[in-house]
Amino acid sequence: MAIxxxxxxxxxxxxxxxxxxxxxxxxxxxxYGLAVDPFVxxxxxxxxxxxxxxxxxxxxVLVASVEQALSLATAVPPMAQALMDRFWPGPLTVVLPRxxxxxxxxxxxxxxxxxxxxxxxxxxxxxAKAGPLATTSANRHxxxxxxxxxxxxAVFGAAVALVLDGGRASGLASTVVDCTGLEPRLLRxxxxxxxxxxxxARPQA
Numbered sequence: 001m002a003i004x005x006x007x008x009x010x011x012x013x014x015x016x017x018x019x020x021x022x023x024x025x026x027x028x029x030x031x032y033g034l035a036v037d038p039f040v041x042x043x044x045x046x047x048x049x050x051x052x053x054x055x056x057x058x059x060x061v062l063v064a065s066v067e068q069a070l071s072l073a074t075a076v077p078p079m080a081q082a083l084m085d086r087f088w089p090g091p092l093t094v095v096l097p098r099x100x101x102x103x104x105x106x107x108x109x110x111x112x113x114x115x116x117x118x119x120x121x122x123x124x125x126x127x128a129k130a131g132p133l134a135t136t137s138a139n140r141h142x143x144x145x146x147x148x149x150x151x152x153x154a155v156f157g158a159a160v161a162l163v164l165d166g167g168r169a170s171g172l173a174s175t176v177v178d179c180t181g182l183e184p185r186l187l188r189x190x191x192x193x194x195x196x197x198x199x200x201a202r203p204q205a
Contacts, residue, residue, distance in 0.1 A: 002162045003149045006122055010164055015130045017161040023047050025152040027166025028062070029120040030091050030173050030191065031137050031145045032152050034160065035062065038104035038134035047134065048107070050159035053141040058107035059134040060093050060114035060176075064127035069115040072132060074099045079201040080179035086200040089119035091174040091191040106134055116174055122166050137173065145170075177201075 004010035006027075014024045021043040024035050034050060036043035038059070048055055063069045066084045070076060073096035080094050098113040106113065115132075118124065127133055138146040139155065146152045149165035175190035177197055184201045186194050 001153055001156075001158055001160055003153055003165050004162055006164050006166055011122075011125055011129065014126060014162060014164055018043075018126070018130045018133065020161075021046065022161035023050055023156075023159060024126075025138055025149065025156070025160050025163030026126065026135075027120060027122050027149070027164060027169045028118045028135075029089070030118070030169070030171060032147065032149070032169050033062075033123075033135045034138050034152075034156070035123070035126070035133040035135045037130055038106055039131065041105070044105035044107065044134055046159070047136060050156055051136055051139070051141050053136060055107045056109070057141075058109035058112075058114070059136055060116060061104070061106065061132045062123050062127055062135050063115055063117050063132050064124050065117060068127065068132055069094075069096070069117065072099060072102055072104070072113050072115060073097055077179055079184055083177065083179065083184070083197065083200055084117070087192060087197075088117035089124065090117070091119070091172070092116065092197070093174045093176040095176065095178040095180060095187065097180050104132070104134065112178075112180055114176065120166070122164055
């Protein structure tokens with residue numbers, strides 16, 4: 001397993017690993033994450049096994065744009081569109097109704113999909129080149145998150161094909177909002193305050 005500085009050659013190596021169904025460590029605007037291409041058979045199994053994460057805890061997806069996010073979802077409500085327009089790129093994960101014909105393996109949940117467009121050049125570049133990526137924070141399930149590429153390598157070893165080194169990544173994770181109902185519902189408080197989410201989702205209030 002290699003730790004690579006962030007440059008075009010390294011990004012292409014990461015894209016190649018993702019297309020081969022391997023797990024890649026990446027920096028984001030919140031914390032270091034593990035990423036796979038969920039459209040490659042067996043790739044999601046590799047990330048669940050590496051993290052010791054149960055499959056019933058579905059994987060969220062990083063995207064390069066609102067358009068990429070909408071390609072994974074159906075019946076997207078106006079409040080979800082308003083939140084994406086307001087907070088993306090940024091630390092907000094929006095849970096949407098999943099397209100019933102979506103071939104991505106994100107875990108056992110085939111009803112919803114959590115999507116986020118991160119404010120960081122590395123995952124944005126990878127998603128632009130490889131498509132939407134299933135991700136999870138770079139830690140064993142229930143343990144502290146790795147803040148450097150070296151920590152990711154130390155925790156996961158050969159379970160990860162390579163880690164892109166974007167410097168230290170730490171702080172609060174993304175705020176997670178369920179937009180599958182009539183009103184937004186807070187699933188996890190993160191970097192964006194809930195009051196700001198409500199204000200953006202219901203600007204007429």
